[in-house]
Amino acid sequence: MTTPEVYVLDSNVFIQAARGYYAFDIAPTFWSALIDQAKSGRVKSIDRVHAEIDREKDPLADWANTNFQQWFAPTNQADVIETYGQLIVWAHNQTQFTDAAKAEFAGAENADAWLVAYAKANGCVVVTLEQFNPDIKRQIPIPNVCQAFDVPYVGTFQMLRDLGVKL
Numbered sequence: 001m002t003t004p005e006v007y008v009l010d011s012n013v014f015i016q017a018a019r020g021y022y023a024f025d026i027a028p029t030f031w032s033a034l035i036d037q038a039k040s041g042r043v044k045s046i047d048r049v050h051a052e053i054d055r056e057k058d059p060l061a062d063w064a065n066t067n068f069q070q071w072f073a074p075t076n077q078a079d080v081i082e083t084y085g086q087l088i089v090w091a092h093n094q095t096q097f098t099d100a101a102k103a104e105f106a107g108a109e110n111a112d113a114w115l116v117a118y119a120k121a122n123g124c125v126v127v128t129l130e131q132f133n134p135d136i137k138r139q140i141p142i143p144n145v146c147q148a149f150d151v152p153y154v155g156t157f158q159m160l161r162d163l164g165v166k167l
Helices: 013-021 028-039 049-056 059-071 079-095 100-104 114-120 143-147 156-161
Strands: 005-010 043-046 125-127
Touching: 005 013, 005 114, 005 156, 013 049, 013 059, 028 043, 028 059, 028 156, 043 049, 043 059, 043 114, 049 114, 059 143, 059 156, 079 100, 079 114, 079 143, 114 125, 114 143, 125 156
Parallel strands: 005 043, 005 125
Antiparallel strands: none
16 A cells, blocks of 8 residues: 655745635635645645745735644754755756856755755655746756656646645
């Protein structure tokens, strides 16, 4: 019997949903579904995504602090830190990306590398709205990193389908 997939959400999944197609006043069932799936152990995020969300001090930050706080997993685990280091070395060695892209990827405020490191170390699926782009230079997209490290990734709609969520 296989273990069900655990999905770890990127900041943009929360932010784009809250600001657009799943705004709190339009689609409250989306937010309830995230909580229900988190309670069942199928959905989570990481502390560094929480920090990105919390910087805005907006309704999403309020929701995250009130309703989702316990499902932002810590990234200070030895295996996550070790994997993070491998991702940073990989990024540094990629000639495709600009120095600015590499600096942004490794920046203290950026959750992207930590998200992939957590997913790799814990066998999770990354959920992001970013797209794989083999030619990009000015940014290091999460799917590019996932592909390099054999970490599965999907978009929000695929995650919802995989989880059987109906809104």
